[in-house]
Amino acid sequence: MIxxxxxxxxLAALSDMCLRSKAVWNYDEAMLEAFRDELTLTEDDLDFDAVVVAEDKRGVAGLAEVSLEEDGTSHLEKLFVEPARLGEGTGKMLYVWACRFxxxxxxxxxxxxxxxxxxxxxxHMGAEPAGEAESGSIPGRFLPRLLHKL
Structure with missing residues (x-):
């Protein structure tokens, strides 16, 4: 794996992979469509954030995106694994990369x-609960916020 x-x-194919990965949580089509913009990779993402693709001889296995704010706070913007590749360790590898980066x-x-x-x-990877954050896709929906001390 590289x-x-x-x-x-x-970018379009990777964005589609993000949506397929999100779909493993049994969201209906309306919810997946609500997530589309937030899960779409753009050239701005490549210009302003660090994006990495995990790939081997079988193809793309996943991706991760990390952003850094001016105050030094880092955010895991995306971490998605191709559904057929779940359980192979790709998510762990991408998470370790994100933390080290x-x-x-x-x-x-x-x-x-x-x-x-x-x-x-x-x-499981070491992040600790730190409250909630409002979803960027669905107003009024709150997500677990976690912090991983580096």
Whole structure:
């Protein structure tokens, strides 16, 4: 498995993979459509954030996106695994990359606004509950907020 930056011409396919990955939590079509904008990778994401793709000889296995604020706070914007590749360790590898990358930029913590079904994974990886955050996709919906001390 290698980690590499995405190519601009694959942003649509990677965005589709994010939606397929989100769909494993049994969201209906209306909810998935509400998530579409937030899960779509853009060229601005490539310009302003760090995005990495996990890939092997079988193809793309997942991706992660980390942002850094001016105050040094780092955010895990995206971490998605191709549904057929779940359970292979790709999510763990991407999460470790995200933590190390953020730490390398001088961040002291990685902030995660997690899907409620994904929160146990992040807690297992060492993130601690830190309240809630309003969803960027659905007003009035609140997500678990977690912090991983770096």
């Amino acid at each position: 980690l590499r930056p995405p190519n601009p011409d694959e 953020a730490q390398g930029l001088g961040a002291r913590e990685l902030v995660i606004e997690a899907d409620p079904d994904a929160a146990p994974f992040y807690r």
